[in-house]
Amino acid sequence: MILVEYAVIFIILAPFIGGLLAGIDRKLTARMQGRVGPPLLQPFYDVGKLFKKEQIVVTPSQHFYVLSYLVFIVASGALFFAGGDLLLVIFAFTLAHIFLVLGAYSSYSPYSFIGAERELIQIIAYEPMIILAAVGMYMVTKTFFVWEIMASSMPLILYLPGVFLGFLMVLTIKLRKSPFDLSTSHHAHQEIVKGVTTEFSGPMLARVEIAHWYENVFLLGFIYLFFAWNPLVGIIAIIIAYVLEILIDNTFSRATWKFTLKSAWIIAGMMGLVNLGVLYYLSGVVPV
Amino acid sequence: MTHLSKSPWILHYDASSCNGCDIEVLACLSPLYDVERFGIINTGNPKHADVLVITGGINEQNREVVRNLYEQMPDPKVVVAVGICASTGGVFRECYNVVGGIDCIIPVDVYVPGCAARPESIIDGIVRALSILEEKKNMPAPGRATQGGEK
Numbered sequence: 001m002i003l004v005e006y007a008v009i010f011i012i013l014a015p016f017i018g019g020l021l022a023g024i025d026r027k028l029t030a031r032m033q034g035r036v037g038p039p040l041l042q043p044f045y046d047v048g049k050l051f052k053k054e055q056i057v058v059t060p061s062q063h064f065y066v067l068s069y070l071v072f073i074v075a076s077g078a079l080f081f082a083g084g085d086l087l088l089v090i091f092a093f094t095l096a097h098i099f100l101v102l103g104a105y106s107s108y109s110p111y112s113f114i115g116a117e118r119e120l121i122q123i124i125a126y127e128p129m130i131i132l133a134a135v136g137m138y139m140v141t142k143t144f145f146v147w148e149i150m151a152s153s154m155p156l157i158l159y160l161p162g163v164f165l166g167f168l169m170v171l172t173i174k175l176r177k178s179p180f181d182l183s184t185s186h187h188a189h190q191e192i193v194k195g196v197t198t199e200f201s202g203p204m205l206a207r208v209e210i211a212h213w214y215e216n217v218f219l220l221g222f223i224y225l226f227f228a229w230n231p232l233v234g235i236i237a238i239i240i241a242y243v244l245e246i247l248i249d250n251t252f253s254r255a256t257w258k259f260t261l262k263s264a265w266i267i268a269g270m271m272g273l274v275n276l277g278v279l280y281y282l283s284g285v286v287p288v
Numbered sequence: 289m290t291h292l293s294k295s296p297w298i299l300h301y302d303a304s305s306c307n308g309c310d311i312e313v314l315a316c317l318s319p320l321y322d323v324e325r326f327g328i329i330n331t332g333n334p335k336h337a338d339v340l341v342i343t344g345g346i347n348e349q350n351r352e353v354v355r356n357l358y359e360q361m362p363d364p365k366v367v368v369a370v371g372i373c374a375s376t377g378g379v380f381r382e383c384y385n386v387v388g389g390i391d392c393i394i395p396v397d398v399y400v401p402g403c404a405a406r407p408e409s410i411i412d413g414i415v416r417a418l419s420i421l422e423e424k425k426n427m428p429a430p431g432r433a434t435q436g437g438e439k
Binding site: 026030033034035036037038039042044045046048049052053054055056193194197198199200201202205 | 292294322325326327336338364425
């Protein structure tokens with residue numbers, strides 16, 4: 001059944017968890033580079049400051065698009081944590097990013113345009129793998145509903161190791177980590193001024209940032225789904241995955257968009273499709 | 289201390305510096321000085337910046353660029369002139385193409401002397417600029433200049 005209270009808990013707690021995760025990310029990144037790094041609560045200071053800044057409006061429609069981005073990210077996350085339909089969650093999640101792209105396109109800025117184009121390429125790159133992950137979960141548990149997947153005692157990771165690895169690859173794109181931080185990137189990194197967020201300033205940028213926090217919590221929740229049969233293993237897997245992403249972020253230089261698209265699709269094909277094919281082939285042999 | 293001074297994002301612009309001060313500005317970001325521990329981030333985007341750090345004096349080619357960058361920054365904002373050239377024009381003051389210090393184009397809040405300015409004094413200058421940023425927050429917004437502005 002759909003659990004509305006979990007959705008409410010997500011809407012209230014996710015910004016705090018997401019902001020804290022971003023703080024841990026920046027601290028860890030600094031330590032990996034031999035620096036002291038900012039305070040743990042730095043992301044909250046940043047967003048607090050952005051709300052106090054003047055808002056320069058380039059086009060009035062920007063407001064609508066940025067707000068829609070935030071609303072649909074929150075909606076997709078809430079739907080996920082409430083135990084809703086995974087396909088609907090992915091649909092709302094993609095729609096949210098389309099709104100971000102439209103917001104960047106609405107401003108007639110060449111830097112913003114390049115960012116928007118790259119964001120579109122990223123969506124094209126990661127979308128197949130996310131859908132394959134949902135399909136894989138369906139093949140094992142025979143349901144698209146998150147609460148049923150959560151309740152199932154199947155160790156999904158043992159059935160879908162390839163899909164999980166493919167999802168980790170896609171996670172690098174989604175968390176805006178190097179080498180795939182093409183459209184816009186984190187903290188001190190720059191990318192063609194600032195990519196999609198170039199023309200957003202003050203409170204508008206704060207909303208984009210908060211949406212990104214919601215998004216990160218949702219994505220880590222998606223990782224948990226692979227380990228839902230054992231909560232402890234699930235939480236350890238989330239921590240390992242997140243630290244691994246930070247390590248990758250600090251190890252690799254930025255890739256070109258062609259390489260991003262190619263590698264994302266090749267890995268989705270090699271890991272995801274092959275995994276699903278093997279699963280289909282063995283469906284008569286192992287109890288799926 | 290409010291959030292404003294805990295998260296100053298910097299836009300660094302090289303007006304006509306000899307690169308001496310620029311290297312010192314970049315040294316502030318290195319692990320030795322690590323200004324990110326104050327929440328300082330070097331952005332490349334005037335629309336995200338709070339502090340405009342300029343090295344070198346104004347010349348005829350970049351006076352419009354500097355004014356444009358300044359006007360694109362959202363209020364409240366501060367300007368830090370790093371190095372003697374940014375403050376007064378320095379040794380280049382008499383050159384045929386040099387207009388002078390940054391303050392002949394836009395209002396400057398903090399002058400950091402030195403040739404080249406030491407990273408310690410740059411950090412000191414930026415930290416002083418933060419208290420000015422706090423003061424500006426309480427002042428009424430000066431209002432956005434009309435498109436183009438005066439030449």
